Amino acid sequence: MKEEKNIHTNSEVLVKVEGLSKKFCKDLKTSLWYGVKDLTANVFGNKNVRQLRDKEFWAVKDINFELRRGECLGLIGHNGAGKSTLLKILNGLINPDEGKVTIRGRVGALIELGAGFNPILSGRENIYNNGAVLGFSKKEIDEKVEAIIDFSEIREFIDMPVQNYSSGMKVRLGFAVAAQMEPDVLIIDEVLAVGDIGFAMKSFNAISQILKTSAVIFVSHSMPFISRICDNIILMDKGKMLLKTNDVGFGVQSYFDNQKLLGALNFGEENIILNNVKIHSENPRLEGIIEYGKKSIFEINIDSLNDYPKVKVSILVYNMAQINVALFESRYISIKSIKGQKFIFDFGDSFLSISNYFITVRFDDLDNKKALVVSNYVNYRSFQVTGAERLVFAPLYLKEKI
Amino acid sequence: MPLETRIYQKENHLKLGHLFKASFKDMLSSRFLAKQLAVRDIKAQYRQSFFGILWAFITPMFTALVWVFLSRSGTVTLTETGAPYPVFAFTGTLIWSIITESINAPTASTKSAKGIMSKINFPKEALVLSGVYKLLFNTCIKTLLLLFFVFFYGVGFHVSQLFFPLAILMAILFGTTIGLFLTPIGMLYNDVGKIISVGLSFLMYVTPVVYVIPKEGLMKTIMELNPLTPLILTSRDLILGNPPAFLNYFLILFAVSALLFSVALVFYRISIPILVERSNA
Known part of the structure; x- marks a missing residue:
């Protein structure tokens, strides 16, 4: 980690989420038509209050939290609770329908490893593609390429087309590139338990390093990871914030209590x-x-x-x-x-x-x-x-x- | 070093000017990503083939050959063009293919990046730029072929030929502008893509791509109004060394396209979140 990051005080708020809501449509055809309407409305600023239209529901409703540097927020909840939607809004991929997100600093997202990999190209070529997508400059990748190959532990196969890689190798390479990010805010969605145990531990350690100097939002169904990494918990259910606590044990417990249907x-x-x-x-x-x-x-x-x-x-x-x-x-x-x-x-x-x-x-x-x-x-x-x-x-x- | 602050909320408070500035800035800063994406696609396109890059030459050559064959064999009788027909036909189809490809390029690049777009935040302008890069690559190859034809059929060198790249850039600007306006709706409804391909194949017949403008009649009026006509004719005149007949229309078209391009870029930029939301990938 670079030293200049330590200059910032530990208490600065990097992520601020106020009254955030997002609605989705259940029906494809209707959704597309609303899309066209939204495109038009968007051109004129789209300042009206958003009401639920026919066949729409709130995928995320009224979320509030603040996150400072050095803190890690665990976002837990069952499938369809709205976690991924919330992450997409935080990452700026989709716009909220209500509320506001303020994010300071460089945002890194570990959501899909190896995004933009082309199967025909070699591992080395794909490092450059993936790195470029993640926002690295050519110079940065040139500097980091050796570290990436070492981290991924697949030097032997680095000039082989990625289509011949095992799924584990692809994930290793993807993680190795992503681990080179030095973000102020890091968003992680279920990507920690990758590869074999050895590599999972290695990636876990890499994340722990990043954790120290950034604000992390972590989504996982693995409660062991949540308990080890996070110091704040938000439990979501049906888009709403069911619980916000800094007692991680209590948060995890509520997660299981909330698990009425045994979705184990x-x-x-x-x-x-x-x-x-x-x-x-x-x-x-x-x-x-x-x-x-x-x-x-x-x-x-x-x-x-x-x-x-x-x-x-x-x-x-x-x-x-x-x-x-x-x-x-x-x-x-x-x-x-x-x-x-x-x-x-x-x-x-x-x-x-x-x-x-x-x-x-x-x-x-x-x-x-x-x-x-x-x-x-x-x-x-x-x-x-x-x-x-x-x-x-x-x-x-x-x-x-x- | 102060940290960059981003705010995400429902409204677009920003003015057109600000949005364009941001868009243009992202376009500049994403040159490396755009290049990387273009190189990736080009490499991937040709690596899994025996003839590899040769295919880039073969395809446009055959389009030209078809027309040469049709005119030589007398299947199609065409009005005298005032230039060796292969050169005439090849310039026409070259510019035409640039226009159609550049209309389709923004939608194609955006669609192929749907998967990354819903997971990673990167400047989407890179997709537009990578489309242009790919087009330029294809165009360079075709232009080499054109140069060969120009000398082979004895048209020879004219100073005006040096301005030909500008005409190509104009064709790309024009096509990309239209493409950018169509992309958001084209991403939602596949109908748009189909309408474009049907429309373009019709448009080709009311554009002097492989024949000259008739001396009189309805076709003459249509062709003279058709905004694609100055694009095709001006570039052909530049190659053949003729005085460009539609230069004024061409320049007006350039001014309008340049203006609309910045509007299109902003429209594309603010539409992306809606597209990511509606097109699940």
Whole structure:
């Protein structure tokens, strides 16, 4: 990072958003026609108050926040909550229908890596194209090209056409170029978890460097990244700001609470469909609550598309800082190819501290002595631990009592 | 160093003059990006072919050859043109293709950049400029061919030929201006592109591209009013060394085009956010 950036005080407001709203149209034909109308209105300044026209809805409604240098704002919410639209407005790609955005300094956006790549051209040629699109001058790219190639770790293939690159290599190259930006305001949309673990960590570190000297707006569905990077959270739902807080843990928790429909990510073969998980202590009616020092019972309801004679259910418990605090492993169960099977696991007395947690549920099939992940539901649901806490060492690894 | 401040809101408070200044500034600052985009497209166009850059010569040569063949074989009887017909036809089709290409160029470049436009903020003027660069590249090749014809058919060197590049630039200015006005609506409705291609193929027959203006009749009136006529005729006169017959019309057209071009550029600039919003990519 260049030193001159440190001259600016840390408290200067770089991004100011006031009463920002944007509407979209649900119907293509109508949308195109409104487009023509807007084009005409635009020529005359378009100063009228915008009302919702037929078939329109507010994609973003009344957003307000300020962001200073050195701060990182996490923008979370489910798909369609309006996060990407908000980013597009902040990036100046589309104009708001109400309100105002004031941005100071050079804006960098990590939204799509490798924008403008041409498959026929070599990696090196594409570095110049991509760099030019991102606003670098020829001189800047000349200076940085070696650093970019080193960062991407694909020197060997740099003169090969990009069409022969693996998707991971393309992303590496795209990130390597984008990481050379020295923005005052950085907008990141779901691009951190790129490539393999090693490269993901490398890109994470590169971002952390940029974080120190700029104001960052970060959109992700990965709560671990959010908790590690952000110091402010805005939770969006249906275009509105549901919550604005600088308590990141609380923000992340609200995100899961807001996740009424279990839109959890499922990795694996998806042959086991998790319908619901009920979590309680002795009293099944106090669902979602485990009393400190009492039984932890997990009732799992699943559909399966196959017969699995020997399956182990693992429930990973995370605290709100996204740290894995416990692993509950079941005995081997036999799953039939039918719908609505219910399994009740009693993991014994729980000594998790009083707080909120969420779980990841994984199904491993032990077939031919090899464990295969059948389904893995990440960020599945949350639960709470209540009651009177005693100072006891909380076991991290619990096995189901048989 | 004070930081640049950007404000995004619904109104366009800025005056035409300011907008044009900003647009022009972006155009200048985006020369590298424009060049890079143009080089990318040209390279990509020819790299995946055996004959490569030769194709840039082959296509215009065949257009000219078709007309040479039609006139030589007597399929089409044309009024005496007062110059070797291949040169006559080739200058006509050359300028005509520049005009049609430059009308289509802004829409084509903008459409092909739809993907980046909805993700990255870069000066969109670069797209217009890269279209012009690509046109200039194609034109240079065609002009080389033209020079060959000029000497091969014994037209020889005339001082006026030195002004030919200016006529080409004028044709590009004229076409790009029209193209810029059409781009915003053309981005929304594909109909516009279709209307343009139908319209242009009709227009070619009321423009003296491959034949001279008739001595009398309705066609004469139409052709003399047609703003494309001075573009074609002036450039041809420059090549053949004739005194340009439509020079006044040509100069008026230049003044009007230059003025409208700045308006078109502003219109394009303020329309982009609406296009990004409506054309999901």
